Amino acid sequence: MDENVLIPVKRRMNMGKTPGRDAMHSEHSLDGLKVLLAEDDPLNIIFAQKILSGWDIEVAIARNGLIAVEMAKKAIFDIILMDIQMPEMDGLAASIAIKKFKPKIPIIVLSSYISEQMQEDFNDAGITDFMSKPIDKVHLHSILVKNVLKK
Numbered sequence: 001m002d003e004n005v006l007i008p009v010k011r012r013m014n015m016g017k018t019p020g021r022d023a024m025h026s027e028h029s030l031d032g033l034k035v036l037l038a039e040d041d042p043l044n045i046i047f048a049q050k051i052l053s054g055w056d057i058e059v060a061i062a063r064n065g066l067i068a069v070e071m072a073k074k075a076i077f078d079i080i081l082m083d084i085q086m087p088e089m090d091g092l093a094a095s096i097a098i099k100k101f102k103p104k105i106p107i108i109v110l111s112s113y114i115s116e117q118m119q120e121d122f123n124d125a126g127i128t129d130f131m132s133k134p135i136d137k138v139h140l141h142s143i144l145v146k147n148v149l150k151k
Helices: 024-028 042-053 065-074 092-099 116-124 137-149
Strands: 034-038 058-062 078-085 107-111 129-132
Touching: 024 137, 034 065, 042 058, 042 107, 058 065, 065 078, 065 092, 078 092, 078 137, 092 107, 116 137
Parallel strands: 034 058, 034 078, 078 107, 107 129
Antiparallel strands: none
């Protein structure tokens, strides 16, 4: 059984310019944002955590949709990044369940492929936005700014 934990990640003090930290970040700081990442692939988790921790975002990991629903019930998150294909409960079912008790939380679907039918299903479920994998850092930043900071 997978254990899911909240991992606060803080960037180390760096006297020089931190790689990947650009003018866009300083204009729209995401420091302290709380993100639930629902993802079962270990490499995708590491990659997403590396990007998000570079912006001082607090990341909680749910390794399947069922755990994502439980974590969303128990904690406050600013946004959810939701993989589509996961064990136990897929991203669509998890998103529908979460929207029942947290209808206003932004949920961003992550997938390497999203068909038109899938987009319709997710739109009907109240999904906020879609993002393709692998995650593009600039696109992710703009999605977070658009859906969390500019409410």
